Amino acid sequence: MRIALGIEYGGGAFRGWQSQAGGGTVQDALEVALAAIAGQRVGALCAGRTDAGVHATQQVVHFDAPVERPLSAWVRGVNAHLPEGVAVRWAQPVDSAFHARFSAHARRYRYLLLNRQQRPGLWQGRVGWFHLPLDLAAMQAACAALPGEHDFSAFRAAGCQAKSPVKRMRHAAVRQCGALFVFDFEASAFLHHMVRNLVGTLVYIGKGARPPTWIGELLQMQDRRLAAPTFSPAGLYFRGPVYEPQWGLPEPADDVFDGLL
Known part of the structure; x- marks a missing residue:
């Protein structure tokens, strides 16, 4: 089953999104946490790579779940294994044709x-x-x-x-x-x-x-x-990618700016 996740993170604690030798990236942290829930390695693809120091209010990723888990496991369970500064906001099953990067317009x-x-x-x-x-x-x-x-x-x-x-x-x-x-x-x-x-x-x-x-x-x-x-x-x-309504994904979340702007 293909799963899409909405993730927020503060970029100051990471070396950017994309996995690097030596770790320290958001992708590295997320894939470790996904593996802890799945019991095996899980690769995640994102909508848009961010550099070191850049934040995200709604990064969207997708992965193919190798085992069946309740959606709550891909949110609360994954969050329990993530470091401070990054959190999954939502998880949603998507059609196998969905791609976090290439489906975004x-x-x-x-x-x-x-x-x-x-x-x-x-x-x-x-x-x-x-x-x-x-x-x-x-x-x-x-x-x-x-x-x-x-x-x-x-x-x-x-x-x-x-x-x-x-x-x-x-x-x-x-x-x-x-x-x-x-x-x-x-x-x-x-x-x-x-x-x-x-x-x-x-x-x-x-x-x-x-x-x-x-x-x-x-x-x-x-x-x-x-x-x-x-x-x-x-x-x-x-602030996130924009998808066609057919995918049924949540709109980019701006609630992190509430009270500031």
Whole structure:
């Protein structure tokens, strides 16, 4: 039976999602916990790999259960074997044709940026930080250039392994909640470091170093060397993939932001 899981985690405690030699990743921790319930090795595939320090409010994974267990075992049982900082939110049987990555037609990310003179204390590791005042209207004007299909080479990490830099941005927006700036992006897929590079560029615009039209110029020039530096992973949250209703999976959960935004 194929099972889908919804998982949340704080990226600061892990070396990213993808399994690595020496362990320390979310995938390593999850597969150990799944094996404890299944009594044998279980491989899990995710909707979108995240880097070290990046968080997830709803990472979706799937695995083929080698034994029959109640769904509660794949939630409470697995959670009993997971380290602090990662937890299964839900488990659901899915058709064998479902694939956590390839069945998704879009993905959502959110970046939280603390904008004040003092560095974060309580929210250290959970938000990005910039100390100079930012112009919300300028950043919002810049975001307007992002929706649509573009070559995002200017916002692509040098080591990105994606076959094509062309992606369709479905939504790009920024809003302010007190001292927090909230950046939201939804696209067909994202390149390596793409969101963090977009946020870095928007911050340059927000601080007045560049005009809002700069982001459109960067899209046209397709040269990563001309854009702003990559921003910190601390404020980046993978909000989950978007699937067709036919799969019957829960919508991405934003309750972790309740009381904050």
